[in-house]
Amino acid sequence: MNEPKILFICDKNECTSFGRLTMNLVKAVAGVFEPHVLWLKTPKFFGALSKDEPNCDDSYISHEVWAKSLYSGFFSFRGPLKKLVQTLNPQIVFFIRPELGFLVPVVSGLSKTVMFVHDTFAETLYPNSLKFKLLNLFYIRPTVKADSFVYNSGWTRIQAERHFGVDMSKKPGAVIGCPIDCELFNKPEVALTAEEKKDFARKCGIKNFDGMCLNVSLDEPRKNIETYFEMAALRPNVAFVRIGKFSERLREIVNAKKLYNVYHFSEVKAHVMRDFYRNADLMVYPSLLEGFGLPPIEAIACGTPAVGAATSAVKENLEGVCPLVDPPTDAKAYAKVLDRVLAGEKVIDEKKAAALLDHCSMKSFSKRVLDFLKN
Numbered sequence: 001m002n003e004p005k006i007l008f009i010c011d012k013n014e015c016t017s018f019g020r021l022t023m024n025l026v027k028a029v030a031g032v033f034e035p036h037v038l039w040l041k042t043p044k045f046f047g048a049l050s051k052d053e054p055n056c057d058d059s060y061i062s063h064e065v066w067a068k069s070l071y072s073g074f075f076s077f078r079g080p081l082k083k084l085v086q087t088l089n090p091q092i093v094f095f096i097r098p099e100l101g102f103l104v105p106v107v108s109g110l111s112k113t114v115m116f117v118h119d120t121f122a123e124t125l126y127p128n129s130l131k132f133k134l135l136n137l138f139y140i141r142p143t144v145k146a147d148s149f150v151y152n153s154g155w156t157r158i159q160a161e162r163h164f165g166v167d168m169s170k171k172p173g174a175v176i177g178c179p180i181d182c183e184l185f186n187k188p189e190v191a192l193t194a195e196e197k198k199d200f201a202r203k204c205g206i207k208n209f210d211g212m213c214l215n216v217s218l219d220e221p222r223k224n225i226e227t228y229f230e231m232a233a234l235r236p237n238v239a240f241v242r243i244g245k246f247s248e249r250l251r252e253i254v255n256a257k258k259l260y261n262v263y264h265f266s267e268v269k270a271h272v273m274r275d276f277y278r279n280a281d282l283m284v285y286p287s288l289l290e291g292f293g294l295p296p297i298e299a300i301a302c303g304t305p306a307v308g309a310a311t312s313a314v315k316e317n318l319e320g321v322c323p324l325v326d327p328p329t330d331a332k333a334y335a336k337v338l339d340r341v342l343a344g345e346k347v348i349d350e351k352k353a354a355a356l357l358d359h360c361s362m363k364s365f366s367k368r369v370l371d372f373l374k375n
Helices: 017-029 070-076 078-088 098-107 130-145 154-164 194-203 225-234 248-257 270-279 294-301 312-318 331-342 350-359 362-373
Strands: 005-010 034-041 061-066 092-095 112-117 148-151 173-175 212-216 239-243 262-265 282-285 306-309
Touching: 005 017, 005 078, 017 034, 017 362, 034 078, 061 078, 070 078, 070 130, 078 098, 092 098, 098 112, 098 130, 112 130, 112 154, 148 154, 148 362, 154 173, 154 312, 173 362, 194 270, 212 225, 212 270, 212 294, 225 239, 225 248, 225 331, 239 270, 270 294, 282 294, 282 331, 294 306, 294 312, 294 350, 306 312, 306 331
Parallel strands: 005 034, 005 092, 034 061, 092 112, 112 148, 148 173, 212 239, 212 282, 239 262, 282 306
Antiparallel strands: none
């Protein structure tokens, strides 16, 4: 008997968080479903059409449709998607994020539709932004027309059902979480020595500090990067590394505070990210709002302690595993955790950390995904 088909819809390349999540979902269903992926391609995320390389991954069947942007794709993606669904006849069409909700009505009645809801930030954080008002009205609002929903955390589910109302809360749904790449993000076979960590820092241009903190984040107000910088001001003898875009706004903050111990790396490859995790003394994640929050979990998987804000899904995932700070803007509290780590104190509950990593494993994630899809 042929495997039933499932079609994933994604508008970001495989190097983005949504692209990687799509690939993880492909892995999760392989062997039970025949996975297909429709890449909604735009030059912003996929480069020029003429430079596009063919898919070499035989774990799924790739399809694509191009538009100049997601905005023009609002109209041009509809026809090709409907034609593909009519041709493939997939049992399930799985949308990777609510911003693609405008396409749900296109395939309603042709296949069962599932929407992965990650957060409600675009809908709730920027109430005065015309861009996000329009995004919510035309792109996200139709998300409620999906047949069922999956969520990355219990916190997201509560927030999303509160925001979208009974149209979402009364339909089938499940929290499936997010997986981490345990094959990449894991502890080194032999624990790194202090000298090896210093050598790594020197190779990155970081010299003459007593330790290294790490933060991985976008430049958004909810990420609370200002508190990370305040922490850096409190501990000038420690290097504070941030991986993420160094915007003009952040540059002004660093210059105004004269933070000579702050280092930015805008883009790093996955294996380099792992090396930063492994060589840091502490992963600092003061984010005010997260639908899940992968970086501190990836750091813990690499053997590095983390400290986070006692908020949203960060608290849901990390409570009892590592120190959490409340209120999340208390830079002194984060600095005190750093002091404990540099003094040699273990701040991670190893048993609870192991349970968290097992929950975030690909095996565990696959089971939750399949249990939901097969019901």
